[in-house]
Amino acid sequence: MRNSEKTGYVLGSAEELNLQKTFECGQCFRWSLGENGVYFGAAGDKCLKIWQEGGQIICNAENGDISFWRNYFDIDTDYDDSLHCFSEPQYLKTCADFGKGIRILRQEPWEALCSFIISQCNNIPRIKKIISTMCSVFGEEIGCGLYSFPRPEKLAALSEGDLAPLRCGYRAAYILNAARAVCEGSLNFEELSTMPSEEAFAEVKKIHGIGDKVANCFMLYGLHRMDRFPIDVWMKRALERHFPKNYDPSVLGPYAGLAQQYIFYYARTSEGRNNFECS
DNA sequence: ACCCAGGCGACGA
DNA sequence: TCGTCGCATGGG
Numbered sequence: 672m673r674n675s676e677k678t679g680y681v682l683g684s685a686e687e688l689n690l691q692k693t694f695e696c697g698q699c700f701r702w703s704l705g706e707n708g709v710y711f712g713a714a715g716d717k718c719l720k721i722w723q724e725g726g727q728i729i730c731n732a733e734n735g736d737i738s739f740w741r742n743y744f745d746i747d748t749d750y751d752d753s754l755h756c757f758s759e760p761q762y763l764k765t766c767a768d769f770g771k772g773i774r775i776l777r778q779e780p781w782e783a784l785c786s787f788i789i790s791q792c793n794n795i796p797r798i799k800k801i802i803s804t805m806c807s808v809f810g811e812e813i814g815c816g817l818y819s820f821p822r823p824e825k826l827a828a829l830s831e832g833d834l835a836p837l838r839c840g841y842r843a844a845y846i847l848n849a850a851r852a853v854c855e856g857s858l859n860f861e862e863l864s865t866m867p868s869e870e871a872f873a874e875v876k877k878i879h880g881i882g883d884k885v886a887n888c889f890m891l892y893g894l895h896r897m898d899r900f901p902i903d904v905w906m907k908r909a910l911e912r913h914f915p916k917n918y919d920p921s922v923l924g925p926y927a928g929l930a931q932q933y934i935f936y937y938a939r940t941s942e943g944r945n946n947f948e949c950s
Numbered sequence: 951a952c953c954c955a956g957g958c959g960a961c962g963a
Numbered sequence: 964t965c966g967t968c969g970c971a972t973g974g975g
Contacts, residue, residue: 697956698956787956790956790957791955791956791957791958792954792955792956792957792958792970792972793955793957793972793973794955794973794974795955795956796973796974797955797974798955800973838971838973839972840970840971841969841970841972842957842970842972880957880958881957883958884956884957884958885956885957888956901956902956903956903957904956904957905956935956939956
């Protein structure tokens, strides 16, 4: 599996893992496109460089922890298995074809929860900026010029005033509250990951500042619960315009979350006034 | 000036 | 259970 050039490892094919779509579909906020088509970014306290060479995706992990990244990119899941669920309506099929190569990243639970608390009533470039500042101010250096995502223990000890440099407004109180809930044990990621989906959903929503949308995003991206179907303003518009009235996404079964990602990405890309990146 | 952004909680009907 | 509002900030 070892690539002949540099210290790169072959993660998979560009067919099954499309870097541009995966990083820019709105599920994660800490990846950037650098020189020569090389993406660099971080998850938790690990950084990575990753790029396409021919039909293959090659990565270079600073500490060589390849199993972490195979898990992160969900390499062992065959996404084609889900496609038969997305044959109707036609709009969904279009979205799924368009989004082929997107992978639902297995992000660290706290990072996903905190990121999507920040995302509420916010735009993607600004979400990225707030998270980047949060990491550089409260995280540790991890190489590549990047910083780790601050642990809840670190944030729980802070005051709202300490978060002022983030310029995240009213979300600061929600961040601190969630961090404290994690530290006190009232929000336990390991317990949540073993609970039935709806039960875990109700449990997460007990935290002040976490509603339907953030709870679903946390479960989909932070716990890899692929049945969750977050609905934001973009999804709402897409559902109103392109799906039957009172459409029930649970007909998408265990892959509803993946369908949601395809729809969100397609809606933003094809109908979007705003793009994903800063102008 | 006004509107919007991967929302949420409080409040009133 | 439903709609409406303020919340803090920045960009178009």
